[in-house]
Structure formats: structure tokens, C-alpha cells
Amino acid sequence: xxxxxxxxxxxxxxxxxxxxxxxxxxxxxxxxxxxxxxxxxxxxxxxxxxxxxxxxxxxxxxxxxxxxxxxxxxxxxxxxxxxxxxxxxxxxxxxxxxxxxxxxxxxxxxxxxxxxxxxxxxxxxxxxxxxxxxxxxxxxxxxxxxxxxxxxxxxxxxxxxxxxxxxxxxxxxxxxxxxxxxxxxxxxxxxxxxxxxxxxxxxxxxxxxxxxxxxxxxxxxxxxxxxxxxxxxxxxxxxxxxxxxxxxxxxxxxxxxxxxxxxxxxxxxxxxxxxxxxxxxxxxxxxxxxxxxxxxxxxxxxxxxxxxxxxxxxxxxxxxxxxxxxxxxxxxxxxxxxxxxxxxxxxxxxxxxxxxxxxxxxxxxxxxxxxxxx
Amino acid sequence: xxxxxxxxxxxxxxxxxxxxxxxxxxxxxxxxxxxxxxxxxxxxxxxxxxxxxxxxxxxxxxxxxxxxxxxxxxxxxxxxxxxxxxxxxxxxxxxxxxxxxxxxxxxxxxxxxxxxxxxxxxxxxxxxxxxxxxxxxxxxxxxxxxxxxxxxxxxxxxxxxxxxxxxxxxxxxxxxxxxxxxxxxxxxxxxxxxxxxxxxxxxxxxxxxxxxxxxxxxxxxxxxxxxxxxxxxxxxxxxxxxxxxxxxxxxxxxxxxxxxxxxxxxxxxxxxxxxxxxxxxxxxxxxxxxxxxxxxxxxxxxxxxxxxxxxxxxxxxxxxxxxxxxxxxxxxxxxxxxxxxxxxxxxxxxxxxx
Numbered sequence: 001x002x003x004x005x006x007x008x009x010x011x012x013x014x015x016x017x018x019x020x021x022x023x024x025x026x027x028x029x030x031x032x033x034x035x036x037x038x039x040x041x042x043x044x045x046x047x048x049x050x051x052x053x054x055x056x057x058x059x060x061x062x063x064x065x066x067x068x069x070x071x072x073x074x075x076x077x078x079x080x081x082x083x084x085x086x087x088x089x090x091x092x093x094x095x096x097x098x099x100x101x102x103x104x105x106x107x108x109x110x111x112x113x114x115x116x117x118x119x120x121x122x123x124x125x126x127x128x129x130x131x132x133x134x135x136x137x138x139x140x141x142x143x144x145x146x147x148x149x150x151x152x153x154x155x156x157x158x159x160x161x162x163x164x165x166x167x168x169x170x171x172x173x174x175x176x177x178x179x180x181x182x183x184x185x186x187x188x189x190x191x192x193x194x195x196x197x198x199x200x201x202x203x204x205x206x207x208x209x210x211x212x213x214x215x216x217x218x219x220x221x222x223x224x225x226x227x228x229x230x231x232x233x234x235x236x237x238x239x240x241x242x243x244x245x246x247x248x249x250x251x252x253x254x255x256x257x258x259x260x261x262x263x264x265x266x267x268x269x270x271x272x273x274x275x276x277x278x279x280x281x282x283x284x285x286x287x288x289x290x291x292x293x294x295x296x297x298x299x300x301x302x303x304x305x306x307x308x309x310x311x312x313x314x315x316x317x318x319x320x321x322x323x324x325x326x327x328x329x330x331x332x333x334x335x336x337x338x339x340x341x342x343x344x345x346x347x348x349x350x351x352x353x354x355x356x357x358x359x360x361x362x363x364x365x366x367x368x369x370x371x372x373x374x
Numbered sequence: 375x376x377x378x379x380x381x382x383x384x385x386x387x388x389x390x391x392x393x394x395x396x397x398x399x400x401x402x403x404x405x406x407x408x409x410x411x412x413x414x415x416x417x418x419x420x421x422x423x424x425x426x427x428x429x430x431x432x433x434x435x436x437x438x439x440x441x442x443x444x445x446x447x448x449x450x451x452x453x454x455x456x457x458x459x460x461x462x463x464x465x466x467x468x469x470x471x472x473x474x475x476x477x478x479x480x481x482x483x484x485x486x487x488x489x490x491x492x493x494x495x496x497x498x499x500x501x502x503x504x505x506x507x508x509x510x511x512x513x514x515x516x517x518x519x520x521x522x523x524x525x526x527x528x529x530x531x532x533x534x535x536x537x538x539x540x541x542x543x544x545x546x547x548x549x550x551x552x553x554x555x556x557x558x559x560x561x562x563x564x565x566x567x568x569x570x571x572x573x574x575x576x577x578x579x580x581x582x583x584x585x586x587x588x589x590x591x592x593x594x595x596x597x598x599x600x601x602x603x604x605x606x607x608x609x610x611x612x613x614x615x616x617x618x619x620x621x622x623x624x625x626x627x628x629x630x631x632x633x634x635x636x637x638x639x640x641x642x643x644x645x646x647x648x649x650x651x652x653x654x655x656x657x658x659x660x661x662x663x664x665x666x667x668x669x670x671x672x673x674x675x676x677x678x679x680x681x682x683x684x685x686x687x688x689x690x691x692x693x694x695x696x697x698x699x700x701x702x703x704x705x706x707x708x709x710x711x712x713x714x715x716x717x718x719x720x721x722x723x724x725x726x727x728x
Contacts, residue, residue, distance in 0.1 A: 010539070012539050018622065019618055019622060020619040020620065034543075034694070121690065122619060123619045124619070124690040124691060125613065125617065125618075125619060125690045125691025126610075126688075126689065126690035127610075127687065128442060128443050128687055128688060130443075131443035131444050131445060135444045191688070192690075195689070195690065197689055197690050197691070197692050198690050200693070200696055201690060201691075201696075354693065354694075354695060355543075355620055355621070356617070356620050356691075356693045357693070359619050359620050
């Protein structure tokens with residue numbers, strides 16, 4: 001009977017309002033029972049045309065818009081765009097500014113990873129890490145706020161430096177915070193890393209092979225969890241990263257657990273970098289004297305040309321491609337979004353797995369929809 | 375009523391009290407009618423306990439949660455956050471009562487009751503103390519297990535009638551969980567029945583009073599029973615029917631207002647129930663020195679309730695297939711072994727086949 005031959009595959013929409021899609025992502029999931037046959041990410045619910053908006057303002061005016069892209073790593077977005085424009089114009093940056101940039105980025109990396117860790121726990125049904133992470137993130141945001149006055153959208157970077165120098169008492173505050181962050185990370189480690197349920201939920205889940213990961217263009221912790229030691233801070237250095245001693249953690253399994261381990265290790269490395277940067281930071285100007293006020297920043301006018309600059313953001317390679325036509329405004333800006341690339345590999349990771357694995361995998365690749373949709 | 379052995383002390387006492395009160399005003403009443411009246415009063419007391427317990431529990435839950443998870447909220451509403459349950463209640467009551475257009479409306483409205491009422495009925499054979507028990511039926515323990523097996527029916531009706539795929543998934547998960555974990559629970563309870571020589575909850579407590587608690591004789595059985603009970607309540611790490619991050623909220627996704635409140639209430643009451651039953655079976659129930667039995671019973675039960683909360687706020691959620699696998703390949707055979715162990719224990723304690 002044709003009536004009895006009902007479709008075995010059931011299509012379920014996860015999102016756009018689903019609690020675990022990390023924003024407004026819609027996943028069209030084809031299920032056979034609880035087994036996932038296919039997943040199709042449907043994006044665009046947060047599209048704001050940021051790249052087009054770049055063409056309407058001065059170079060400086062695009063910086064606040066980059067904040068809103070990957071809103072959990074606004075410093076990195078600032079940095080990526082500034083690096084591209086600086087390369088385009090050959091702007092030299094004072095050393096102190098480079099150190100401040102590193103400090104800002106590593107703090108932001110910590111803050112971003114805290115959000116990831118908390119929400120990843122939430123995806124696995126553990127509520128406590130979420131609150132702990134947000135408690136710690138508040139402290140990082142407090143530090144960032146003292147640097148630039150904002151807690152989420154910093155607009156801190158300027159072409160040739162940063163907007164403000166480090167505030168008074170910053171050194172003490174960060175020296176107070178870092179040991180505490182280390183201690184709390186260890187606490188989190190005890191709560192999750194060896195937890196049987198946590199391990200059972202993440203080991204072997206959402207795995208992707210090294211070769212597939214490279215082919216899919218994955219970057220950041222997701223790629224490093226597959227055993228590829230690729231970190232732009234080391235392989236295409238910028239700022240003063242070559243002067244700092246830190247390791248690039250990798251794992252080989254390529255599954256959720258490996259991604260978790262890599263990010264946990266990265267947080268420890270970030271703290272290590274912050275310790276060193278605070279110790280090494282020299283005195284001097286924090287903004288290149290040639291561009292040291294708003295009028296000069298606004299009147300930036302690169303020669304005709306183009307540049308692509310990339311940085312290592314918490315989610316991977318963040319690239320800015322800027323084309324200049326010799327005017328005050330960019331002719332074209334294209335952002336290479338890390339989350340977009342990483343999300344594109346999701347179907348490969350979860351085919352044949354179960355619905356809870358999909359949630360865990362999505363949490364482990366750490367996407368930000370603002371970055372994907374732009 | 376041949377099957378129901380009414381506890382003489384308590385009911386008799388209450389009936390005596392009624393008779394005395396009636397005598398004061400110079401009335402006599404048929405003892406049969408009086409008996410019915412007494413039962414109604416008792417039922418009101420138990421339901422009253424449940425209904426007062428729930429808000430207190432929700433407040434305690436929030437405090438424990440706040441302490442463990444660094445939350446600020448539960449200090450804000452009233453002194454020590456004491457007005458929070460009231461605020462919760464008002465909020466739930468004010469919400470619009472939505473029934474989805476394409477839902478099976480009868481089933482949708484019926485389901486919360488089918489989930490909540492069995493839990494209340496299961497309180498009947500709970501031995502609060504030697505004298506206080508609603509009805510000391512001979513198969514009290516089995517009665518509790520059997521009655522709480524009605525709840526999955528309500529869960530399935532809730533999930534199916536919502537006309538929502540996530541709800542249906544949640545309902546099927548709830549059913550799978552209940553079926554898988556009821557059997558080990560029954561077996562570990564059977565071991566206790568062997569040890570106590572009776573299925574009456576009072577006799578089980580009496581068998582532990584003065585002797586050792588059954589946790590000493592049946593540590594494995596206690597573990598299995600407790601895990602099974604947690605699975606039946608459906609809280610972390612086994613909150614699979616709800617699984618907020620996976621299937622939104624499972625079978626009660628579509629419920630709002632007080633209907634949702636009833637499901638939540640059920641979870642609270644259930645947590646107390648499983649704590650009380652575990653205490654009764656394995657931790658000597660109301661028995662204990664110095665303090666009155668009722669205090670001992672409440673103390674132990676509340677301790678267990680806090681332990682459940684502790685588990686709730688610490689662990690991540692297991693995956694359904696992993697958990698069912700554990701249920702059928704480990705818990706089920708182990709629970710049978712506990713029965714064998716109990717039989718051997720009884721054999722040797724009595725000094726052979728007497």
C-alpha cells in the first residue's frame with residue numbers, strides 16, 4: 001500500500017530559534033529515527049550587508065562595523081582590518097602599540113573562549129560551567145573596558161596603533177586577574193575534562209579527518225584539533241608575537257574532545273602570553289605620530305591597490321581583503337569569515353551521528369552567526 | 375476492604391479524635407462515613423504537603439543552584455529571595471494559556487493531570503513514621519512503582535498531542551527511558567522485598583529498625599534503584615525527555631502558563647518522592663535514635679533531595695543511546711544479580727533452608 005510506505009526520513013528544522021544554534025542559524029536536518037542522514041545549514045538571518053556598508057564610509061568609519069561582525073572577538077576584527085589597511089599604506093606602528101594590541105587580543109581571545117566553553121557545556125546539558133565562565137568573562141570584559149571604554153564593541157584599534165594608552169593601574173589589575181583565571185581554569189578542568197559523561201559525549205563525536213579539514217578550509221582550533229599545526233601568530237606573524245614564547249597546542253583526533261582540549265590549552269597559552277607581554281611592554285607612543293589624531297585617521301587615503309591581511313582570531317583565520325581606488329573610502333572590502341568556513345564542514349562531521357551529537361558538534365566548532373552572515 | 379490493612383494507630387487515632395470532637399457537640403455519626411471523612415482529611419493533608427513543599431523546594435533549589443553556579447538572582451526578591459516562589463507562581467498564572475491550533479486539544483489538556491496525579495497517589499504508602507502513613511497496603515512498594523508507571527502515558531500524550539516533532543521525540547525518549555529503567559528498579563526493589571520479607575513499606579522500615587540498613591546488604595541495588603529513580607524523574611544527567619539544548623524542551627515544549635507549571639511541579643514532587651522511597655528502602659526510613667521518627671524521615675529525605683540537586687547542577691547530560699545501552703546491558707543484569715545476592719543473604723542469615 002502506498003500509504004504505508006511513509007517516508008523513512010523525517011525532516012526537522014533546528015532553528016532559527018532553537019536554543020542551541022548559537023544565534024540565528026537554521027539547520028535543516030534529515031533524520032532517520034535519531035540518526036542524522038544529512039544537515040543543511042541555512043544562513044542569512046543576521047545579514048546586514050557589512051561589506052557593502054564599508055564602501056560608504058571612510059576607512060576609519062568601518063572599524064565600528066567590524067566590531068559587530070564577530071562580536072565575541074571584536075578586537076580581532078579591528079586588528080584584521082587595521083592590518084590590511086596598514087599593509088596597504090605601509091604604516092609603521094610603534095612597539096608599545098603592538099604590545100597593547102597583543103594584550104587586547106589575548107584578553108579578547110580569553111573572553112571569547114569563555115563564552116565558547118560555557119555554551120559548549122550548556123549544549124551538553126551542563127549548566128554550571130556556563131555561569132562560571134560568564135563570571136570569569138566579566139573580569140576580562142572589565143579589563144577591556146578599562147582599556148577602551150566598551151565591553152563588547154571596542155573599536156579600539158587605529159591605523160598605526162591603538163586609540164588609548166593602557167590606563168593607570170592596569171598592570172596591577174591584570175596581575176591580580178591572571179593567577180585567578182589560571183586557578184579557575186584548573187577548576188573547570190576538574191569539572192569537565194575527566195568527567196565520564198563529558199568524555200562519552202565528546203570523544204569520537206563530530207570527527208573530521210586531517211585531509212578533509214584542510215580541504216574544507218577549516219582554520220583555528222578546529223583545524224588544530226585535527227593535527228595541523230597552523231597558527232597565523234606563528235606562521236604569518238604580526239604584531240610582536242615572534243617575541244613572545246608560547247606554544248600552539250594540537251591534537252590528532254579531530255573530534256569534539258580534541259577541539260575542547262585545544263581550546264582549553266589555548267586559554268592557558270593566552271594567559272602565558274599576557275604574563276610575558278605585561279613584562280616586556282616598553283614605554284613610548286601608543287599611536288604612530290603620523291596618524292595620531294582623529295582628523296588624520298579620517299583623512300587616510302591609500303594609493304590605488306589592494307591588500308589581504310589575516311590574523312589568528314579565536315575561531316581561526318580572519319582575513320580582510322581591501323581594495324583601494326585612491327579615494328577616501330574603500331572601494332571594496334571582503335571578509336574571510338572563519339565561522340563561515342568552519343560551519344561549512346558541519347555536514348561532513350555529523351552525518352551518521354545522532355541529534356545530541358549534532359548539538360555537541362555545533363557547540364564545539366564555536367561559530368558566531370554575526371560573523372557568518374555579516 | 376480485604377487488601378487494605380489500615381494503620382490502626384493513626385487512622386484509629388484520627389477517628390477517635392473525630393469521635394471525641396463530635397461527642398463534645400453532642401453528635402454521633404456512622405463509623406463508615408467517619409472513616410471516609412478521615413481518609414479525605416488525610417488525602418488533603420498529603421496534597422497540602424505536596425503543594426506547600428513545591429514552592430519551598432523551588433526556593434531551596436534556587437538557593438543551592440545560586441550557591442553552586444554563582445548566580446545573584448535568588449537574593450533579590452524579598453528577604454533571602456523568599457518571595458521568589460510567589461513571583462514564580464504569579465508569573466506562571468499570568469501567562470497566556472496557549473493550546474496550539476492543530477493540537478489534539480483533549481489530550482493536550484489531559485496530559486498534565488496524567489503526569490501529576492500518579493505522583494500524588496504514590497505518596498499514599500509512604501511511611502512518614504511508625505504511626506503516620508496514609509495507607510499501609512501490603513504491596514506498598516509495588517504500588518508506588520506501579521502508580522508511577524502511569525506517568526509515561528501522560529508524557530506520551532503530551533508529546534503526541536502537541537503536534538510538534540520535538541515534542542514527539544521527547545515523548546518517545548521519555549517512554550524509552552521509563553521502560554528501560556523501570557525493570558532494574560523493580561528488580562532491586564524485589565531484592566528488598568526478599569530481605570524484609572514483605573512489600574509493605576512499614577514492614578521494610580521495621581525490618582531495618584534495630585537491625586542494619588539495607589544499604590549495607592544491598593549497596594549495588596541501592597545504586598541501581600537510585601539511578602533508575604533519577605532516570606524516571608528526568609533530571610540531569612538523565613533529563614533526556616527535556617534535553618533543552620537538543621529537543622528544546624521535549625514533551626512540554628508547547629505548554630505554557632500553569633499547564634507548564636504542573637509539569638515542573640511534578641519534577642519537584644518526584645524528586646522528593648524518589649528521595650523518600652530510597653530512604654525508606656535502603657536507609658532505614660524513619661528509624662533512628664533520639665529524634666522523633668518523622669524528623670528522621672524528613673531529615674534523611676531532604677538530605678537525599680539535596681544530593682539530587684547536587685547531581686543536577688554538576689553533571690552534563692548523557693546521550694540517549696548510551697544511556698539506554700547502559701540500562702539494558704549493565705543495569706538490567708546487575709539488578710537480577712542483586713536479587714540473587716539478596717536470596718543468598720536471606721539464606722545465610724536464617725542459617726540455611728529453615
